Amino acid sequence: MKVLLINGSPRKEGNTRKMLDRVGETLEAEGIGTELLQVGGTAIRGCLACYRCIELKDRQCSTKNDNFNAIFRKMLEADGIVLGSPTYFADITPEMKALIDRSGYVSRVNGNLFHHKTGAAVISLRRGGGIHAFDSINHLFQICGMFTVGSTYWNLGFGGREGNEVENDREGMENMRDLGQSMAFLLKKLHAGT
């Protein structure tokens, strides 16, 4: 079993990364393999609405001059997907939005390739708007027939721009551990006997 964690923040070592790392460490301790990918700060572009994916149904996006298809292949291989983003004006980063739009479309037009994977949204924020960003990611999971995983609060962590302030948010970081444990629990149930 494997879980892919994707960082939508351009700050590669920032708050979102710390939260994803805590989820990943917890999954690893539960015997589940993880891989972290960076999408924030990359040149991934938005959906061009060419609809070639509907015509070709070849499990890839026709825009091939960025890193989308490589990330998408890893999403298909994974049993669980954790998407992390900082809050930007009460929503996710443009890079995370591009990934959601394109992966959602390509997976759906090829026979719902994300069906029954597990998914979790992880959001960092300084003060407000995090729930809206959280919802933006969960919309992908819900329309794709994925099983979403929560924690003992919504999967949020508070931190500003100095270093990795989220590490001081003890409740937020504890929730990331809880989230990792719940995702491991669900994956083991889903894949028991396979």
Ligand SMILES: Cc1cc2nc3c(=O)[nH]c(=O)nc-3n(C[C@H](O)[C@H](O)[C@H](O)COP(=O)(O)O)c2cc1C
């Ligand atoms: C362009 C921009 C917009 C932001 N908008 C918000 C916002 O609406 N609400 C909020 O609480 N924080 C906002 N922030 C702060 C970040 O979401 C917050 O510091 C987050 O923890 C950064 O995560 P990172 O270190 O992984 O990049 C914004 C930051 C930037 C750069």
